[in-house]
Amino acid sequence: MISKFENRIFCADSTKFLKKLPSDHIKLIYMDPPFFSDRNYEAVSKDGKINSFGDKWSGGLEGYLNFMRENLQECYRVLNKKGSLYVHCDWHASHYLKVELDKIFGYDNFRNEIVWRRHNSHNDTKQGAKIFGRVHDVILFYSKTKDYTWNPIYAPYPEEYVQKYYKHIEPETGRRYAKGDLSGPGGRSKGNPRYSFKGVTRYWRFSKENMKKLEREGKIIQTKKGNVPVMKRYLDEMPGIMLQDVWNDVKSVQITKKELVDYPTQKPVRLLERIIEVSTNEKDIVLDPMCGSGTTLVAAKNLGRKFLGIDKNQSAIKLIQKRLFSLKPSEHIKIPA
Numbered sequence: 586m587i588s589k590f591e592n593r594i595f596c597a598d599s600t601k602f603l604k605k606l607p608s609d610h611i612k613l614i615y616m617d618p619p620f621f622s623d624r625n626y627e628a629v630s631k632d633g634k635i636n637s638f639g640d641k642w643s644g645g646l647e648g649y650l651n652f653m654r655e656n657l658q659e660c661y662r663v664l665n666k667k668g669s670l671y672v673h674c675d676w677h678a679s680h681y682l683k684v685e686l687d688k689i690f691g692y693d694n695f696r697n698e699i700v701w702r703r704h705n706s707h708n709d710t711k712q713g714a715k716i717f718g719r720v721h722d723v724i725l726f727y728s729k730t731k732d733y734t735w736n737p738i739y740a741p742y743p744e745e746y747v748q749k750y751y752k753h754i755e756p757e758t759g760r761r762y763a764k765g766d767l768s769g770p771g772g773r774s775k776g777n778p779r780y781s782f783k784g785v786t787r788y789w790r791f792s793k794e795n796m797k798k799l800e801r802e803g804k805i806i807q808t809k810k811g812n813v814p815v816m817k818r819y820l821d822e823m824p825g826i827m828l829q830d831v832w833n834d835v836k837s838v839q840i841t842k843k844e845l846v847d848y849p850t851q852k853p854v855r856l857l858e859r860i861i862e863v864s865t866n867e868k869d870i871v872l873d874p875m876c877g878s879g880t881t882l883v884a885a886k887n888l889g890r891k892f893l894g895i896d897k898n899q900s901a902i903k904l905i906q907k908r909l910f911s912l913k914p915s916e917h918i919k920i921p922a
């Protein structure tokens with residue numbers, strides 16, 4: 586049933602179209618809806634075509650939240666039990682959306698409020714405005730259950746951290762290392778072995794056999810006789826720091842020329858690749874119900890995932906067809922909005 590929707594794009598109103606999808610099939614939904622910003626967005630492409638979408642709501646905030654609630658309820662239904670949802674928004678309505686999402690997914694299935702710092706600075710602080718520069722968007726991350734797909738990714742350690750903790754350099758190799766404690770935390774109560782090693786008797790972290798192995802590998806240092814031996818922890822053997830919830834390493838301005846399709850509020854492919862890598866495995870289905878220029882679909886395709894894109898805007902669908910040029914005509918369907 587779901588296969589007829591795989592690797593396809595649909596020109597349709599997501600509110601109606603999501604209802605046609607079967608329940609419990611989608612692994613990841615990334616939704617980048619209008620933000621309740623009370624403006625219309627327009628960008629002119631190099632060939633003079635106007636790409637636009639509106640974000641004005643006659644029903645005010647209540648009208649906007651009704652629209653979002655209807656969409657989010659369907660998103661919850663179509664996600665499978667290992668699935669996740671990421672809703673991209675900003676200060677205009679992020680706090681209202683969090684409340685709606687808590688009601689639909691359950692407060693306990695809220696995972697993160699990701700701060701995506703899209704600009705270094707913003708000119709909304711010019712012209713005498715009495716506010717701090719608004720440089721970040723918010724991405725609300727929920728899982729359908731506790732048992733969701735999670736492939737952790739790591740970022741390099743910050744330079745100050747490296748300088749502070751990995752301050753030793755092995756002269757023969759130039760490798761940076763930190764000195765690691767070899768004592769057994771918790772002593773006997775935690776079942777650590779007690780024996781004498783290099784003239785020091787105490788509870789150790791490893792068995793005597795493993796300590797000898799580390800010594801043979803040149804990983805143990807004893808600065809002088811009687812001192813407690815420590816272990817070399819090489820920087821190049823560490824995974825890095827687990828990615829945190831403030832993302833400032835991918836910026837809007839980094840959208841490459843090749844990637845730029847002049848769609849208003851286009852997001853960087855790298856941002857979407859990160860989300861897809863963490864929350865899906867190969868061949869899983871990624872859905873973007875308001876996919877605009879199709880950034881999510883491009884990222885999913887790059888990573889060997891299946892995709893399903895919906896947008897009510899004909900010009901967006903045309904752009905996506907071009908962007909995913911290698912798609913054969915039979916691989917997508919257009920349904921009039």
Ligand SMILES: C[S@@+](CC[C@H](N)C(=O)[O-])C[C@H]1O[C@@H](n2cnc3c(N)ncnc32)[C@H](O)[C@@H]1O
Nearest residue numbers: 598599617638851852875877878880896897898
């Ligand atoms: C912020 S843009 C998405 C940008 C996209 N992430 C990108 O990188 O190009 C929001 C999109 O939502 C679409 N949209 C708004 N309401 C919709 C609806 N009811 N059904 C489908 N698409 C909708 C708009 O046409 C617009 O393309």
